[in-house]
Amino acid sequence: MIIDLQKFIANERPCWTELEKMIERLEADPDGGLPLEQAQRFHQLYERTAADLAKITTFASEPETRRFLENLVARAYGEIHETREKRRRFFPLQWFTRTWPQTFRKHIRAFYLSLAITVAGCLFGGAAIAFDPESKPVLMPFSHLLQDPAKRVAEEEGATENRLAGHKTTFSAELMTHNTKVSIFTLALGMTYGIGTVIMLFYNGVILGAVAADYIHAGETKFLFGWLMPHGVIEIPAILIAGQAGLLLAFALIGHGSRVPLRTRLREISGDITTLIFGAGIMLIWAGFIEAFLSQYHEPIIPYSAKITFGCIELVLLCAFLAKSGVAKK
Amino acid sequence: MKTNTINIRTPEGIVFSQQLAGPVTRFLACFIDQLCIQTAMSMLGLVVGLLGLLSSNFAVAFYVITYFVVSIGYGMVLEWFWRGQTVGKRLLRLRVVDVQGMRLQFNQIAVRNLLRFVDSLPFFYFLGGVTCWFNSRCQRLGDIAANTVVLRAPKISEPDLDQLLAGKFNSLRQFPHLAARLRQNVNPTEASIVLQSLLRRDEFDPLARVELFSKLAEHFHAKVEFPPDATDGVADEQFLRNVVDIVYRTKN
Numbered sequence: 001m002i003i004d005l006q007k008f009i010a011n012e013r014p015c016w017t018e019l020e021k022m023i024e025r026l027e028a029d030p031d032g033g034l035p036l037e038q039a040q041r042f043h044q045l046y047e048r049t050a051a052d053l054a055k056i057t058t059f060a061s062e063p064e065t066r067r068f069l070e071n072l073v074a075r076a077y078g079e080i081h082e083t084r085e086k087r088r089r090f091f092p093l094q095w096f097t098r099t100w101p102q103t104f105r106k107h108i109r110a111f112y113l114s115l116a117i118t119v120a121g122c123l124f125g126g127a128a129i130a131f132d133p134e135s136k137p138v139l140m141p142f143s144h145l146l147q148d149p150a151k152r153v154a155e156e157e158g159a160t161e162n163r164l165a166g167h168k169t170t171f172s173a174e175l176m177t178h179n180t181k182v183s184i185f186t187l188a189l190g191m192t193y194g195i196g197t198v199i200m201l202f203y204n205g206v207i208l209g210a211v212a213a214d215y216i217h218a219g220e221t222k223f224l225f226g227w228l229m230p231h232g233v234i235e236i237p238a239i240l241i242a243g244q245a246g247l248l249l250a251f252a253l254i255g256h257g258s259r260v261p262l263r264t265r266l267r268e269i270s271g272d273i274t275t276l277i278f279g280a281g282i283m284l285i286w287a288g289f290i291e292a293f294l295s296q297y298h299e300p301i302i303p304y305s306a307k308i309t310f311g312c313i314e315l316v317l318l319c320a321f322l323a324k325s326g327v328a329k330k
Numbered sequence: 331m332k333t334n335t336i337n338i339r340t341p342e343g344i345v346f347s348q349q350l351a352g353p354v355t356r357f358l359a360c361f362i363d364q365l366c367i368q369t370a371m372s373m374l375g376l377v378v379g380l381l382g383l384l385s386s387n388f389a390v391a392f393y394v395i396t397y398f399v400v401s402i403g404y405g406m407v408l409e410w411f412w413r414g415q416t417v418g419k420r421l422l423r424l425r426v427v428d429v430q431g432m433r434l435q436f437n438q439i440a441v442r443n444l445l446r447f448v449d450s451l452p453f454f455y456f457l458g459g460v461t462c463w464f465n466s467r468c469q470r471l472g473d474i475a476a477n478t479v480v481l482r483a484p485k486i487s488e489p490d491l492d493q494l495l496a497g498k499f500n501s502l503r504q505f506p507h508l509a510a511r512l513r514q515n516v517n518p519t520e521a522s523i524v525l526q527s528l529l530r531r532d533e534f535d536p537l538a539r540v541e542l543f544s545k546l547a548e549h550f551h552a553k554v555e556f557p558p559d560a561t562d563g564v565a566d567e568q569f570l571r572n573v574v575d576i577v578y579r580t581k582n
Contacts, residue, residue: 027413050344057345067484070346074431077340082433166387173391177398181447184402188448191471196448249475263429267477271437277444 009065012052016072019045023075046076098326100279103272104241105322107248114243117198118236121205126213128206133217139210149218156223156298168292176288179235183242183280187249187273194250201243208236226304229311231291237318238283245276283318336467336479338431348431349482351424353462356470356480360455362418367404371397405443410436415483425483429467438476445472501560502572509576512554521577524550524570531567543567 022042026034034042053069104111128135140146182200189196215224252265260268294307335347351359374396381389408416414426414434426442428434449458449470458470467479502509524546531539547566550573561569 078433169387169391173394185447188445270441274437274440
């Protein structure tokens with residue numbers, strides 16, 4: 001049966017136009033709600049248009065009108081049935097001091113797992129260097145790490161000119177972007193059911209363990225801590241937090257022991273993943289700055305004890321911040 | 331089963347479908363976006379050149395950071411402020427939406443854009459493309475994680491039948507009993523086909539258009555035989571307009 005399409009459109013067109021205008025207003029200003037009267041009218045128009053869609057789908061195969069109504073109903077549906085928290089104004093300071101540390105603590109077990117994988121990598125890397133020093137070129141991807149530690153320390157401490165003079169800012173920018181890319185990659189590999197994230201964390205641990213074992217074995221422990229601690233105490237936790245986010249994604253994908261559908265599990269953690277990775281990004285900006293402007297200077301320019309003390313202070317502050325910031329006062 | 335539409339059922343029991351964008355269209359949109367990023371960076375290069383006069387160290391650092399921020403933030407910022415569209419998507423009429431038809435949230439945009447890192451493995455979005463090809467909703471890994479889909483969003487306006495039906499003399503209406511029989515014999519699919527072919531008449535090649543209307547006219551001539559007075563000297567296309575007028579407008 002064919003309905004009188006022209007009459008149908010003529011009768012219903014004012015409602016569709018009114019609904020479309022209301023949707024456009026809501027889309028243009030997502031923060032602005034509707035007064036009760038208008039909200040009721042909006043709902044009424046939505047139901048009427050949805051009924052029109054049902055009618056036109058049942059009685060006449062008229063694809064153009066159907067597509068138009070489908071589009072209208074789809075847009076109105078998104079506005080009416082959205083139950084998640086509405087977008088609020090973003091307060092950067094509140095996000096930094098409350099949302100981020102709270103999110104970190106909420107998923108602390110994923111962080112511990114991330115830490116455990118990295119520590120396992122460290123032990124493996126350290127053991128490999130201790131038992132088989134020949135494996136150094138395989139374990140360390142950076143050429144400057146292949147040098148004999150004692151020789152490098154002698155070169156660094158005896159340097160008469162500043163190697164980084166004139167390109168410290170560039171070096172800092174490169175460190176920030178590179179480390180942030182590694183962090184995002186560590187998170188993104190969570191989509192491989194966490195296998196990629198685990199490999200990244202373990203491999204980072206292997207390099208760290210191998211370098212540490214190499215320098216400690218050469219008797220350059222003080223240099224090692226003075227060199228790595230100022231930036232490492234921020235950079236390494238940042239990578240661990242990225243790993244935490246990646247593992248969170250993997251847990252949601254696997255859904256072990258959960259009866260919640262995959263789509264809901266992913267929806268529940270997407271906000272937390274975003275918070276964690278942006279937090280890690282901020283940490284890496286600081287770490288990149290410190291690595292370029294402080295870590296590369298050694299004795300006699302800056303005493304190792306000062307650098308190590310600075311690193312310890314940073315670590316304590318970071319731990320205190322992540323553990324206490326945003327905790328509700330009783 | 332893989333289809334090119336996604337159906338959403340509302341709590342009121344209304345089902346509406348949306349057309350999904352295919353991997354090729356999405357790749358083209360992505361290509362356009364990459365061109366935009368490269369163009370923006372080339373222009374920034376000129377600014378950096380000027381900054382370099384003051385400090386080459388600072389200029390290079392500025393370029394490195396800006397390139398990174400633009401390449402990561404381009405999709406996030408545009409999709410957020412343009413409600414699921416970037417320049418490429420806007421040109422090709424695509425839009426990112428929530429998989430359940432809900433409002434798109436910033437977290438979803440951030441996750442789908444951050445996961446480009448894994449989708450682009452090992453080169454040129456190969457992994458993302460393959461996933462998109464085999465996924466029933468044409469989602470890449472970033473879309474799966476963010477619960478989003480990319481839809482075709484053609485510009486849809488209210489249908490206007492006046493251009494086809496209004497104000498023309500209809501020779502078939504001289505025979506109301508035959509017109510009523512025609513209305514009875516034409517089923518919805520046939521009616522839709524003839525209406526669509528008339529609405530899209532300007533999209534056909536001239537020869538194909540003549541051939542199509544000739545075949546359709548022949549089909550509808552066979553439905554009800556009108557006297558020669560009503561059909562002689564009437565072109566096939568005009569005959570079909572008359573048929574649509576009869577079928578879709580029950581009143582004079």
